[in-house]
Amino acid sequence: xxxxxxxxxxxxxxxxxxxxxxxxxxxxxxxxxxxxxxxxxxxxxxxxxxxxxxxxxxxxxxxxxxxxxxxxxxxxxxxxxxxxxxxxxxxxxxxxxxxxxxxxxxxxxxxxxxxxxxxxxxxxxxxxxxxxxxxxxxxxxxxxxxxxxxxxxxxxxxxx
Numbered sequence: 001x002x003x004x005x006x007x008x009x010x011x012x013x014x015x016x017x018x019x020x021x022x023x024x025x026x027x028x029x030x031x032x033x034x035x036x037x038x039x040x041x042x043x044x045x046x047x048x049x050x051x052x053x054x055x056x057x058x059x060x061x062x063x064x065x066x067x068x069x070x071x072x073x074x075x076x077x078x079x080x081x082x083x084x085x086x087x088x089x090x091x092x093x094x095x096x097x098x099x100x101x102x103x104x105x106x107x108x109x110x111x112x113x114x115x116x117x118x119x120x121x122x123x124x125x126x127x128x129x130x131x132x133x134x135x136x137x138x139x140x141x142x143x144x145x146x147x148x149x150x151x152x153x154x155x156x157x158x159x160x
Contacts, residue, residue: 003037010038023052031064036071037124039064040079047082050090055117058087062124066131074145084128085128088155095121096159109138129156139153 010033018026023046029041043061046052061083079151098118103111132153134144 007035007037007041010035011041013044014038024054024056027057027060031060036068036073038077040076041123042066043079043083044156045066047079047086050086053086053090055094055114055121056093058091059117059120059124062087062121062128066128069128069131069135078148081152084125084152085155088152088159090126091121092159094118095125125156127141128154129160132156 003074010030011141013033013034014030017029025044026086027042030042043072046057065083065087067159071077095118099113099122103115132149136149
């Protein structure tokens with residue numbers, strides 16, 4: 001019962017932050033709570049609302065998604081893989097395009113900011129791809145979950 005009470009309290013705090021400050025600050029609060037269940041609940045909502053996603057959110061989420069891939073709970077892995085698919089399909093070309101042409105010496109702060117966010121996302125995605133290699137080789141090479149691991153691995157590999 002304690003787990004349910006904590007999850008309810010955590011979700012109330014996240015909801016309050018979402019209502020007052022937006023999605024990204026709410027996700028930052030959820031990440032700070034270090035409760036993967038709360039993060040998974042929030043991701044489940046976000047997966048149905050593509051318009052709420054942006055590079056800032058992706059940058060914050062990618063390290064957490066990498067952790068969720070190693071969870072003992074299959075549902076957490078599924079949510080992580082679905083989130084990764086959304087990120088790569090929605091932002092993959094933006095990420096790849098921005099890191100392919102670094103900002104020039106001229107001062108364009110927005111472009112520099114976007115470049116560094118994209119670079120950060122790209123590095124995280126390559127680390128996730130490496131983790132997927134290990135997970136596919138060790139235990140997730142068959143079944144429905146294995147197929148999702150392979151699909152995401154292929155999507156990320158196409159960004160290289």
